[in-house]
Structures are given as structure tokens and as C-alpha cells.
Amino acid sequence: MQRWWHAVWPASTLIAAIVLAWEVYARFSGVKPTTLPSPSRVVEQLISNAPALADNALPTIIATASGFALSVTSAFVFSILVDFVRPLRRALFPVFIISQTLPLVAIAPLVVLWFGFGLLPKILLIALVTFFPMMVSLVQGYDSTDKDMEWLLRSMGAGRRKVFLLARLPSAIPYFFTGLRISITYAVVGAIFAEYSGAAKGLGIYMLSAKNNFRPDLVLAAVFCSAFITLVLFGMTVVLERVSTPWVRREGEAQ
């Protein structure tokens, strides 16, 4: 309990201070609430618009989850492919790198044009932003495999497939989770982005119409929701990592 507080107080204090400063500035500097709403106003609006926000958060969460699932699945498939067929790696990686330099803001409307208003363009855009970090992590993970371990398996008579399953794949697990943690942050942001360019519903649409209606307080309330979703998803990956890698010694654990 005490140690927990010890870990948490500096950030809590800082966040409280930032919110307080913002509140004071928003109230007493004479800035218009349509320019900079006070945090108390944002919270108030967050509560009174909770049903609408929840209603719009749902499609965003669905898009995020589906897009992310696609991204992780295809990263797995491609990483395995690339691991077994080396020239493919030299072929695909530059293309993936280039794909990361495309400004989403320009690509999103085109993707919506090509694939319509449904789930598909959202899934594709989320996959575009999250696929590459996942892929890189997995490939790095395979490459991190101990050479002696592979040699050992081969000496035991294991073929390429067995070496992959017994050594390379498990070696990649910690890297996989690193990639997961990075990607999940981008996933929500990517979903909102896709919605911005065309959707019937979602946090992105909610933000867009709040913005267009001069309601920065609602924009910030929706931003708060999206940050919250991201943090929850992030927390879930951390928990998932802990339960699925019991062999990793972590700091602060008794030996």
C-alpha cells in the first residue's frame, strides 16, 4: 500500500497540478470557454453526455478491435512467411517502411473513397498504422533466437518447422508484446482518424461534429474517452503479457 503510493504520488501530484492550473487559467484569464473550456466543464459535459459518448465509443472500439485483430494476424502470417523465405524479407520490408511514411491524413479519405463507409476502410487504416510495428517486433523476435539453441535442436534432428515452433516462435514472445504495446496506442488513434474521413458513428465523428459545432468541451470529453480506451487496452496488454510469460523475471519480484 505504502509502496504503491510511493510509485504513484509524483505523477498524481503533477497531473493534479496541471489540471488545477488549467482550471484557474480557464476561469480567470478571460479566455472564452469556446476557445479553452475549463476541466471542470469538460468533466461536467463528459458526465451529462455519457450516453452519447458511450454510444459513439462502441463503434470505435469495435473498429479498433477488428483492425487490430487483422493487423496482428497478418503480421504473424507475414512474419512467418518472411522468416521461411528470406528474399521475401528483402522484398517486403522496404515496402512496409514506405507505407509508414504515407501521411494518414491524406490516405484516409482516399481509403474511404475506395472502400466506403463501412468497417472495412477503418480496419484497413488501423492495420496500416499497426501492422508494421507488429511485424518488425516479430521478425526481431525470431532473429533474437539463441544460435546455440537452434544448433541444439538441429542436432536433435529437428527440421526447420520444429526449430521455428520450439525456438524461434517462443523467443519472439517478449518482442511480440513490445510490439503489441506500441501498436495498441496507435490503433485507437488510427480508428478515430478513419472515422474522421467518413463514418456514420464513432468517437471520431463525435469529435468532428463537436468541433464543427464549436464545442471544444465535448471534443475534449471525447478525447478523454479515447485516451481512456487506449489506456485500458494498454493495461490489458500488460496483464496479458504477465500471465502469458511466467518465465520472465521482472523487476521488484523476489528471486
Place this chain on the structure above:
Amino acid sequence: MQRWWHAVWPASTLIAAIVLAWEVYARFSGVKPTTLPSPSRVVEQLISNAPALADNALPTIIATASGFALSVTSAFVFSILVDFVRPLRRALFPVFIISQTLPLVAIAPLVVLWFGFGLLPKILLIALVTFFPMMVSLVQGYDSTDKDMEWLLRSMGAGRRKVFLLARLPSAIPYFFTGLRISITYAVVGAIFAEYSGAAKGLGIYMLSAKNNFRPDLVLAAVFCSAFITLVLFGMTVVLERVSTPWVRREGEAQ
């Protein structure tokens, strides 16, 4: 020459194949050029609109460079601060993490609203997206310092400042470059984003008005420019890394 070709052919072939497939599809599938322009058309427009593109690329490059400079500078300052004052680290890191979960697309218009259409909001937005990866890399770098090296320096009579300058800072250099490579990709995208939300000129604005004027070919030409800028900047960081870390043994080098 031969080895160079060996490294380059798989990606070149794949890219050529993609472009060719796109060209064929755009020409013969009956899709409208206003929906999906052919690559040859994009290149043609890229050439004939080169002066306008160059004109708009300049402000984007300036914003990117300034924002990135601010980001790197403040990442340095904060990382040093956080290295010397430990509770500050526990205070600042959660705040920075939260800052990464904010959807840029919603934040950008607000930042533009607060800071106008000048360079400032662009610099701030670029810093927002690039600061954190830089900061994390630097702090990881300091922490990677060999404990024995620090002990050695202390035994020689070095104070905290000397230990930092002689051991922790140089240890962080490879990490710094990793952060630089990640951030530079986000920087251009961030700049275009910021422009999208309000600017007089820039690739973002060019894309926006090309889109509004129904010219996806010009949008793609501008996307091409921005990807090109990103790749050039990326290449520059790689070169910078090579010349400034002569002690790092790299693959394929003679021992």
C-alpha cells in the same frame, strides 16, 4: 555493384510489380481516374506541378525541422533533468504516456485555435508526436550504462556530473539515434497534420485543396513528396549515425 543489386532487387521488383498492377487496374478496370488515378498520371502531374509542390514542400520542411529541433532539444533537457532528479521521472513519464494517447486529429484543430496559423502550432504538434519517443530512447540510453563503468568513474573521483558526461551520455548515443529514426518518420506526418488544421501553405494544405478540388492524382503526388521527404530525412539520420558513432561495429564490415 553486384552485391548492391543483390540487396536491392527483391524490393525493386515488388515495388515495380505493385505499380504495374495498379497501372493496369486503373486503366482497364473502368475505375474513374477521379477515384483511382493511375500511377503514370500521378507521375505526370507530379512533374507538371513540380513548382507548386516544391513551393508547398518548403514550409512543411521548415516546420518539420523546427519542430523536430525543439523536440530533440527539450527531450535532451528533460531527459537530463529526469536523470538527475529521480522523482521527476515518476512524475513526468505517466504524463508523457497519456500525451501519446491523445488523438492528434482532435487535438490539432484546438492547438491551431489556441496558437494561430503560424509556425508555433505546427512546431508544438510535431514536438507532441516526436518528443516522447526521443525522451524514452534517451532515458533508456542513460540506463543502459554499464554499472561497472560508473563505479570505475566514481572510484576515480568523478562526481555525478562527470559520470553523466563521461559515461551515461555517451552510452545513450546509439539509443538516441534509434529514437531519432523513429521520430523523424512521425515528424513529417505531424507537420502535414498540423497544416491540415489550418495553414496558409504547405504540403498538408496542398493535399487538402487537391482533395477538395477533386484531384486525387495531386493528393497522391503530394503524398509521394511527403514520403520522399521522410525517406530523405531518414537517410540523413542513418548517415549522421554512421559518421558520429565510428566505434560501433556494423554488420558486413570487415573486422
Place this chain on the structure above:
Amino acid sequence: MSAETKRLALRGVGKQFGDLNVLGDVSIDVAPGEFVSILGPSGAGKSTIFQILTGGTKADTGVIAFDGSELADASDKFALMPQKDALMPWRRIVDNATLGLEVQGLSRKTAREKVAPLFEEFGLAGFEQHYPHQLSGGMRQRVALLRTVIQQRQMLLLDEPFGALDALTRTAMQQWLERMWGQHNWTALLITHDVREAVFLSDRIYVLSARPARVTHEIRVPLARPRRVADLASPEATRIEAELLEALLGT
């Protein structure tokens, strides 16, 4: 000893990696039940010999015979123990020990039943369900050896099994291995940098030159078994040691 009675016989084995001439001309014999060591400078190509034996790479020249007949490409004659322990951190100790059996296609259950009785003997009883990181260096090395011998191959290839241990733990492990040797009927080829280790454990020692590796000396160690650390102080042992050191360090 004629070639027919030899378990393993390398004759004029040579190997080049690109421009790097690693093995010059290596000839090595091992009789059944014999413990043979290879001593040589770092980078000489010692591990490369094991790579060739286990099918990790192919020799450019020379012949290799096993029990009198030429060695097949993917052979199942050898059980390897690599330089680092190469334990899989994500597998519990028992599953690390059974790895070789699993690769051979045994079910997990059968494999576990087969290793279970050996944990006591290897000083690992009670640690079956631990993860490798929870064990000390010496214990990890014992797991690695258990994983090697359980495969019941005809010959053990030990590549610097104790190279990563500190000097004290290493001495303890050498004593332990010597005890185990007495109880089992193993045939082993050991790679080491450590002159004393070679003397303490081996029946015969080959000394390799630096790259391209050739056998420069072949030395018999006629100490009686079981051996104790104190035996290393015998005139016989110290003479061999001095001889080996001179062979390795030059003048």
C-alpha cells in the same frame, strides 16, 4: 586399435568459410567408452568440428566414420551440449530436460516419465517445475547435461560445457561430471580451453593449432579412475599439464 573398433574417426577433415580457412586437416579418433578432449585457442575451429558432426555444416574435405561406416548427413549418433547452456527460458526444467525426446516424437508424458528418475542423480530433485532463471549456473549446466544424456545417443559432444561458470563452480562441476562418468558407460568428445579440465576428465587430449586448425599434439592421460582433485597434484598430472600449456602458449 584398428579403425573398425573406433566409435568415431575423423580423417583429414578440412573446412573453409568463404575466405576463412578454419579447419586445415584434422584427424581425431574416439574409442567406445573413451573420454577425449580437444584443446585449442579461441576461434581455432573447435565448434566447427561439432557443427560438421551434427550436420550443421559440411566438411569440404576428409572422411568421417562412425562405428566403421561413413557418417550419414543427418545423423542421430550424437547428443550435443553447446557452449552456453541454451536452456529455453520459457520451458520449465523438466520440459527443458525432455526437449530432445520431444523432438524425437515422444509424447510429453512418456518423455517426462523417462527423465523423472534422473533428477535425483543430477542433483535437480525438487526443481522440475522451476524455470531456468530460478536456478544457479551450476544447476543449469546439470540440466543441460541431463537434456544431453537422456537422448541416449551413442556419443556425447560437449562444447565447453563449463566455460560460462566461475572458476569455483566449474571445479565443482568437473568433480561431479567425473563421478557421473564413473557410473555411466558414456563415450564423449569434449571441447575446452581449460588445461586442468582436460587433464582431469580425459583419457586422451588433442591439441589444435590456431586457424587453420591442425592437430599438433595428441596426449594420453593415464591417471586411474575415479579421479579426485588431489590427483591433479600427482607428478604425472603436472607433467601433462605443463606439456599441454607449453603446446598451447608456445615457448
Place this chain on the structure above:
Amino acid sequence: MSAETKRLALRGVGKQFGDLNVLGDVSIDVAPGEFVSILGPSGAGKSTIFQILTGGTKADTGVIAFDGSELADASDKFALMPQKDALMPWRRIVDNATLGLEVQGLSRKTAREKVAPLFEEFGLAGFEQHYPHQLSGGMRQRVALLRTVIQQRQMLLLDEPFGALDALTRTAMQQWLERMWGQHNWTALLITHDVREAVFLSDRIYVLSARPARVTHEIRVPLARPRRVADLASPEATRIEAELLEALLGT
């Protein structure tokens, strides 16, 4: 030898890290010009002793005297050589060697002039402008020792200087250090796991128990200097070695 003539004297030094009782009650002496070794199991607290001497941490109990007077907090009496070589990969060999001088405030130029003549002696001539990764393990260790002695402190603290080297290179480095010892008038305290290393190099050896560490044995090594590897085969040496091994590995 009275306390006054001793260079270093630890009396009843104890240290706890949180709940971990590392040093129980350690008393160690070193006379000027003497080479003293500390042998002890892994994790016993050997490096902790050096930490205390160099001001990296504070002892909980006990007194430490240097040349008869109490040791100051941040002392400039010791030159440390840590367990790994701790060379800075971004500094050229010459700049690694001068590190201690630079910390003392000497200009780069003066510092370089001071080390220059020693490269020959340390077998590093011609490598001044190389980076550490371009050197072999043995050479790196020599650079680390050069960096240590160039500080001209009154005493050397060597924390397993050769622990990371392979057995052969280690033997070569021990011989080299013994030669250097004969030519310079150093006082040294060496931590090691390696019984032979201790016997070969030391005038006196302390054996520590496992945590919490206490001195269990203090053994004199009356071999004449300069010593050669062959001297280790002398009855005197083998007796000491056996004694030490027994002390360390127990019954």
C-alpha cells in the same frame, strides 16, 4: 607486522543491503608492496568490500585504516579495475587508458604524454588509435590494467580482472601480470574465484565464507618470485591449492 606498517587494514567490517546481510565481520590487512587475494564463493560480498573502499557504499560496522589513519569518505588511495573491463567503446584505446587522469583534471595532451611510454610495456604499441571492439579479450584486459596503474594510486584493487577471459588467455594474462608485478612496486588486493590464479599471484590469500561473509582462512604463499607456471606443480603450491579447494568446496 604492526597496524602502523600496514597499508590497508579492515577491522570487523560489516554491511547489510536491506534484509540481505552481505558482510558479516571481515578483517583484512595488506602491507605495502604486498599482493593479497580474496577467494570466496559467488555472491559472498567480495565486490562489496571494494565498493566500501572506493566510497561506492558505506560499511555499517567496523573500521578501515589506510597507512595507519582512518580512511576518508571519498578517498584517492585506490585504483580500481572492475570485474568486466568496463572500457568505453566510444573512446579510443589511448583515451580509455587516460580516463583516470582526465577525471583528475589533467589535460588530454598531458595525460596522453604520460601514458605513451607504457603502451610498449603493456603490449599495446600500435593500438593507441584503435577502438576497444577491435581488440582481443586479453588486450582489452591489458588496457584496463594500464588505465588502473596509470592513476598512480597507492594501491590497486583488482576485482576478478580475468574472470571474463577463456581459460587459456587467462593463464597467459596471469603470467604477464606476474612479470609486471616483478618490475613495478605495486600494492594490490585481488578478488578471484580461481584458486590457481590466487596461488600463482599472491603473497597471501584470504578465504571468505558464503554470505554473510567472514574470513575463514588466511593462507601464506611462500613461493619465490618471479614465479613460472611450472612452479604451480611444486609440492608447496599443490598443497596450498588443495587446502584452498577444501576450504572452498567443503568436505
Place this chain on the structure above:
Amino acid sequence: QNQAVTVALDWTPNTNHVGLYVARDQGFYKDAGLDVEILPYSDTAAGTLVSNGLAAFGVAGVGFYSQHAAGADLKAVYAVVQHETGRLVYNANRTDITSPKDLDGKTYGGFGSAWESALISSIIKADGGQGNIETVTLGTSAYEALANGSVDFTLEIVTWEGVKARLVGEKQGAFKYSDYGVPEQHTTLLVSSDEYLANNADTAKAFLAATQKGYAWAADHPEEAADLLIAANPDALTDRELVQASLKELVDGHYLRSEDGVIGRIDPAKNEGIGKYLFENGILKDGNGAALTAVPDFSTYASNDYLPN
């Protein structure tokens, strides 16, 4: 079994869209066998969505002419307003602005279309100025930017932003385009694509008939229509007074239903007039970005054929 029809908006829901919401929520569409979905306003222009077949109909402005010229498959099929509702506006406290020529060198907060600067230039030139302005692309943020002074002027819909400014008490100066040589236009139109119209002529007719009915109902019952619009967009429309006042203005100013009782019908003369104006000012460019050299046949840009007589 109802025919699905999607409509894309040109802006956040406002009184220009009232007929669509009325027709939907009064059941006019359902009665016509239609299942109409009104897509929220997003980053992608309605004309783009329509010409790419992602929406059957869209609300568009004069930008539709540029898109058409550039090759977009678009056709105007319904005029939401019968008179020009566009105005050039600036803050009334700007004593340095008294007529369009004072706008030379000033900053314009715009929406990202090519026709904007050309329109403004021609207005300034018609007033004797140079026609050089700084453009900052802002989209919906333009009005906040105007309010806090970060831009000098912008364009507005007088029956929406104009009414809002009046209600909030922001004093604004406005220039009417037609006072400076710009022909009258239907500022807000419904557009569809030739492809859609050819394949779904009956659906289009049913849709436009129901839509027209919706606008007529709104013109007849402005207060109920305003409340209906608010109820349909509770998040976006939080200012009842504004919606009521705006709709009253649209009705009283004979924007929705002209003095002659015309609803929805596109005036060929206005179509031709604004088209010619845009052409002469070099705003209409082909797909390669080259200004059109020959006057296009503007009768192919618009059609009343799908409206009930």
C-alpha cells in the same frame, strides 16, 4: 424491402438541411418506399462521395461546378435555396474595412476550395482593388478564427452564421456578392450523379419528391420543423433560439420558397449565370488542372427532370 438511399451533408446539420430531416422524421420517405440515411458531415466532401457512388445524393455548393469541370460525375437536381445566401463577412469593429477593396492584403479564413479566392478576388477587383489576399484554410474553424481576430474575413451563410452572429451580438459587416458583379446563384444544392440517376431514375424521383415535400412542410411549419431538426441532432444543435431564428429567416426571406412559390426547382438562368462567371474567372479547370478554354454546356450540369412538376 424499402429502397436504401444515402445523403451526404456539406456541413454540420443546419437549417439548410431541414427538409431532409423533416422528410425523414415525418415519414415522407417511408411513404415513398425509401429508407434514407443521412450521413454525418465528415472530412470528405459530399460531391466526392456522390461521384464515387458512396452516396446517392449530396448537399453541395458552388464547388460542385469545379468538381464537374474536373470530370466528376455530378448533376445538380434540386435547389435548396432560391436566392443567394452567401456573404463575405468581417468584424464590424474593423474600421479599416469599409468596402471590398480594403480587403487587399488581408487574411481570409477559407474552406479549401479553388473557387473561393477567385470569387473574392473578383469582388475586390470589381470594387477597384488588386485582389490579392492571404488564404488560410480552416474549414469549420473559420468562424471562431474570425471571432477571435486571427483572420480578417471569411464567407458565411447569412441564414445560419449570419443569424448566429446577430443573436450572439457580434457586430458584423457583410458584402453581398451580387453587389460586386457576381451573378445570383443557388448557394446550396442537392447533387447526384448521372450514373445513379440513370440506374435509379424512379428512386431519385421519389426521393426528390419527398424531399421537396419536406422543405414545403418546413416552410409551412417553421417552428415545428426547427424543433424536429433539433430533436434529430441533439448533440450538434444545442441552441434552439438560433435554429428557430434561422428557419424563420429562411422562410421569411423566401429562400426556401420563392416569392412565386417555387420550391427546389433550379433556375436555368442562375445555373448558366454562375457557370459562365466561374468559367470567365478561370476557376473551371479540367482534370489536368488546365483552365477550360471553351464554355461548357451548363445545361448538362443541372436538371429539373427528377422533380415533380
